[in-house]
Amino acid sequence: MPHELSPDTSFFAFSPDTKPALRVRQGEEVRLTTHDCFSGQLKSSTDTMEALDWSITNPATGPVYIEGAMPGDVLRIDLHEVKATGPSVMVALPKEGALGEFITQEETVILEHRGDTVVYKDRVVVQQKPMLGVIGVAPAEGVIPNSTPGIHGGNMDCTLITSHTRLYLTVGVEGALFGCGDMHAAMGDGEVVICGAETPGEVRFTPHVVEIPGLPTPFVETGDLVAVIGSAESVDAAYKLVLGMMHGFLTGVVGMTTNDAAMLMSLVGNLKFCQVVDPLVTVRFEFPKGVIGDYGYVFPR
Numbered sequence: 001m002p003h004e005l006s007p008d009t010s011f012f013a014f015s016p017d018t019k020p021a022l023r024v025r026q027g028e029e030v031r032l033t034t035h036d037c038f039s040g041q042l043k044s045s046t047d048t049m050e051a052l053d054w055s056i057t058n059p060a061t062g063p064v065y066i067e068g069a070m071p072g073d074v075l076r077i078d079l080h081e082v083k084a085t086g087p088s089v090m091v092a093l094p095k096e097g098a099l100g101e102f103i104t105q106e107e108t109v110i111l112e113h114r115g116d117t118v119v120y121k122d123r124v125v126v127q128q129k130p131m132l133g134v135i136g137v138a139p140a141e142g143v144i145p146n147s148t149p150g151i152h153g154g155n156m157d158c159t160l161i162t163s164h165t166r167l168y169l170t171v172g173v174e175g176a177l178f179g180c181g182d183m184h185a186a187m188g189d190g191e192v193v194i195c196g197a198e199t200p201g202e203v204r205f206t207p208h209v210v211e212i213p214g215l216p217t218p219f220v221e222t223g224d225l226v227a228v229i230g231s232a233e234s235v236d237a238a239y240k241l242v243l244g245m246m247h248g249f250l251t252g253v254v255g256m257t258t259n260d261a262a263m264l265m266s267l268v269g270n271l272k273f274c275q276v277v278d279p280l281v282t283v284r285f286e287f288p289k290g291v292i293g294d295y296g297y298v299f300p301r
């Protein structure tokens with residue numbers, strides 16, 4: 001029997017002091033349902049932000065206490081399924097997001113889910129690629145609102161965090177206190193207007209503590225690539241952070257020379273935006289898994 005949790009147990013900040021909603025052992029499957037990032041407050045195009053209670057935005061379902069996860073451990077979350085249940089909602093808001101200077105009229109759009117697509121104003125049909133915007137663990141100390149990304153995870157809005165991805169995070173407190181939410185049925189890299197197709201959803205995952213000394217986190221592994229995710233106050237600071245993280249992984253964990261790592265990052269790596277609209281900007285650096293294999297590195301299972 002899998003463990004289940006609904007958005008009735010949501011939290012709005014990653015904190016060492018939040019009481020766990022569920023306790024699980026490593027290797028056990030967990031099924032969560034998640035609210036959309038507005039906690040379902042925007043149900044039609046006439047629902048505007050005026051009446052919105054901002055204190056219940058960006059809910060994450062959890063926290064889940066993972067037995068045996070200790071501070072400093074690397075926690076691997078195997079995302080078996082990230083499924084958007086819909087409908088989705090988007091908003092455009094004057095002065096908000098990276099396009100706010102162009103927007104004079106607030107607007108709410110409900111996107112219908114048809115099969116495995118979302119439909120924008122009955123005109124544009126977009127293939128769903130459901131992803132989790134907010135996903136993370138409690139930091140060792142302090143309280144980080146779910147709106148904010150960081151080394152604990154949080155609001156990274158990374159389009160790689162989808163079905164069949166493995167996300168590696170460093171545990172801050174005993175039990176990790178994992179949670180996730182802010183699912184997008186689809187979203188472009190950058191999240192420029194301030195949102196993706198914001199949807200409620202269902203998530204199935206299994207947690208494991210793994211032994212990978214020196215792994216920079218947050219770290220993502222998909223079928224064909226690895227990526228490090230970094231957040232900072234400026235794009236410059238964020239890209240320098242992820243370049244250092246990936247270079248450190250390739251030299252320190254995979255065992256490449258400094259110059260091999262640097263040249264291969266330039267030859268086959270890709271620097272990409274996650275989002276530029278949250279309190280910190282988030283970027284990632286992607287590198288092909290096959291090239292890590294060429295250097296003999298295999299991830300522990």
Ligand code: CA
Pocket residue numbers: 133134155156157182
């Ligand atoms: Ca988000």
Ligand code: ZN
Pocket residue numbers: 037133182183184195196198
């Ligand atoms: Zn979102």
